[in-house]
Amino acid sequence: MSNAANYSSAPLKHTDKFFINGEWVAPSSSSTIDVISPATEELYMRVAAAQEDDVNNAVAAAREAFDRGPWPRMSHAERAEYLTRIGEKLNERAQDVADIWPNEMGIVHSLAQAYAAGVGGMYKYHAGLAETFPFVEERKTISGAKNGFLVREPVGVVGAIIPWNGPISLVGFKLAPALLAGCTAVIKASPEAPGHILLMAEIAEEIGLPPGVMNCLTADREASETLVRHPDVDKISFTGSSATGKRIASILGERIGRYTLELGGKSAAIILDDYDVETAANAMADSIRNMTGQVCAALTRVIVTKDHHDAFVDAFSSAMSKIKVGDPFDPSSQMGPLATSKQRDRVERYIATGKEAGFKVATGGGRPKHLNRGFYVEPTVFSNVDNSSVIAQEEIFGPVVCVIPADSEADAVSKANDSQFGLNGSVFTNDIDRAYAVARQVRSGSFGHNDNRVDFSIAFGGFKQSGIGREGGIEGLLPYLETKTVLLDGVPSAVANNT
Numbered sequence: 420m421s422n423a424a425n426y427s428s429a430p431l432k433h434t435d436k437f438f439i440n441g442e443w444v445a446p447s448s449s450s451t452i453d454v455i456s457p458a459t460e461e462l463y464m465r466v467a468a469a470q471e472d473d474v475n476n477a478v479a480a481a482r483e484a485f486d487r488g489p490w491p492r493m494s495h496a497e498r499a500e501y502l503t504r505i506g507e508k509l510n511e512r513a514q515d516v517a518d519i520w521p522n523e524m525g526i527v528h529s530l531a532q533a534y535a536a537g538v539g540g541m542y543k544y545h546a547g548l549a550e551t552f553p554f555v556e557e558r559k560t561i562s563g564a565k566n567g568f569l570v571r572e573p574v575g576v577v578g579a580i581i582p583w584n585g586p587i588s589l590v591g592f593k594l595a596p597a598l599l600a601g602c603t604a605v606i607k608a609s610p611e612a613p614g615h616i617l618l619m620a621e622i623a624e625e626i627g628l629p630p631g632v633m634n635c636l637t638a639d640r641e642a643s644e645t646l647v648r649h650p651d652v653d654k655i656s657f658t659g660s661s662a663t664g665k666r667i668a669s670i671l672g673e674r675i676g677r678y679t680l681e682l683g684g685k686s687a688a689i690i691l692d693d694y695d696v697e698t699a700a701n702a703m704a705d706s707i708r709n710m711t712g713q714v715c716a717a718l719t720r721v722i723v724t725k726d727h728h729d730a731f732v733d734a735f736s737s738a739m740s741k742i743k744v745g746d747p748f749d750p751s752s753q754m755g756p757l758a759t760s761k762q763r764d765r766v767e768r769y770i771a772t773g774k775e776a777g778f779k780v781a782t783g784g785g786r787p788k789h790l791n792r793g794f795y796v797e798p799t800v801f802s803n804v805d806n807s808s809v810i811a812q813e814e815i816f817g818p819v820v821c822v823i824p825a826d827s828e829a830d831a832v833s834k835a836n837d838s839q840f841g842l843n844g845s846v847f848t849n850d851i852d853r854a855y856a857v858a859r860q861v862r863s864g865s866f867g868h869n870d871n872r873v874d875f876s877i878a879f880g881g882f883k884q885s886g887i888g889r890e891g892g893i894e895g896l897l898p899y900l901e902t903k904t905v906l907l908d909g910v911p912s913a914v915a916n917n918t
Contacts (some may be wrong), residue, residue, distance in 0.1 A: 429464040429522070430515040430691070431617045437473055437637070438620035440480035443631030445760035447472040450611045457525040457756040458746055458793045467612050469638035474605070474645040477634040477887060481603040482651045483574045484631025491573050498599055499549035504626040505595075509587075513538070515618060516587050521747035523612035524583050525755040525794065526710050528748045538587050540908040541891075544876065544890045545595040555914055564906035568914065571900040573601035574677055575653030577886060578646040580667075582659045582715045583612035590619060592875060592890040593656040594633070597637055600899040602654075607646055611758055613637040644670070653677060654698075654899070658715075660814075661840070661884045668887070679888035679898045681880055683814040684715045684842030687835035688871070689857060690723040691828060691848040696731040699847040699869075703820070704738035706871040707798060708754040713762070715885075718871050720811060721822045722831045728824045732802040735822065736782040739798040744787045756794040757817055763794040766817035773801050773810040773821075781822070783909035806834045828853075832860045841882030845871055864889070889910040 423657055431663040435451075436443040450468035461889045469477075485491055490498070509516070516535035521528050553571075561566030579593040590606060597604050603905055620635040621730045626644055636642065647655050647670050654677035658668050668689035671678050676697065682788050747755035757763045757788060783799030804811050804821040825831035835844060845858040845867040858866040864881040865873045875891030888898050 429614050434464050438635040439477045440547050451896045456522045457758050460792050463522045466637040469636040469642045471645050474642050477605045478649050478651050480631040480634050485576050485603040490629050490632045495549035499546035502542045502546040506539035508622040509539035519614035523757040527752050527755045542595050545599045562906045564750040565908045566910055568905040570903045574899050574901050577602045577604045578652045579606045580643050580657045581608055583609040586612050587615040589658050592763045596896040597899045601633050602899050610639045680886045682886040684805045684885050685814050685838050685840045686718050686719040686843035687720040687722050689831045689846045693823050693849050694847040697734040700734035703872050707818050708742050711754055711757055722825050722834050725824045730862050732781050738799050739800055740782045742798050760794055765867045766796050768813045776808055778804050835861050839884045842885035854862050883898050
């Protein structure tokens, strides 16, 4: 049975206000956004909807804090102390993080708890970079100066636009490196999932983060364009659809604004002939239930040789049909609902498109019959799918997987690369040399072996229309830094003393 207490009001203090310049401020209008619980279809919370004036106020606060405030002028070690405290507070509020998450996008509570336990770690990781990352490096120079230095300075005011599927994690991959670098930020939450961003604002207030360093808005999508177009925003960091990413890039191109874009995917899993199809099928089924397939890095194309196609489809369909779909707060549920009715409509349209194209539904394809409310869709497998078809080429963002036959290993690699996306991928094989060879041939930002694997501690991002730039690790810090060459006739005391 579900825990009714988990469907009570959100554990937040100021859903009707914005966090700007270190204070909770009233919105400029009476506009609000209703957040609907995807399992109950009932109101979870109502938040203020930022308008252009609110965005301008938040940007002005971030600009003032960057241009004249203490934050960019602190040492990296001083900023790291704040990052450490953010991480500690997130750990203290892990249960709140876990309770909000299913109510906004449908992730099962047990998985939300597991993820919530680790979100503080990314801030502690970035705090550690204050001691190890070379923000100033001495370089040989041919300029005639005695000493050359490569210094890395904060890019400025950052606009962070956060999606609804994993907001607490995704804001961290933007905010932690930005703060360490010395940037200030305006964070714009998605209208579907604003809770984690408001929670981050409460933490910023609690730890005494200097005014204007972190500003948090809840808003619909029109506010995003105001933020992107604002001349006082130096960089946009966006996670979301490739279509929106293209628009952001085109707008910022007009003023050479900086950007990092983590966009869509249609990632392929290649099953080689030496690997057990049932083992592969179980791993794939376990992966797709993560966030009900609402993950940009989900492996939603499975490419397998024709000789093994039918056996894999049988095993995969069996594994997918056994996934228990239900209330995300029911401990026995393995997969929850989609985030919104709009998202369910989108997924169902793609399922209908696949059926109309003549592809066989091996399992699923409808709504679970035992659930009379909530935005649920059955785990769905299409077999013998043409790789050039709509359902094999477009991102569905739900628990729908296409199984695609290939003539050979080389053909499987070719089909994996025949996509506008290049975010993730995996190969299932017992041969490590074949695994590495395939990994180097598939054009994707991440590539795993015998499972769906990504690692933000190294780097995460995409080739082609899956994005520009990387998040996580050292590579995720670099986009928040501008590189400057300094040529001097000597070594300044700040460099000599490592300050």
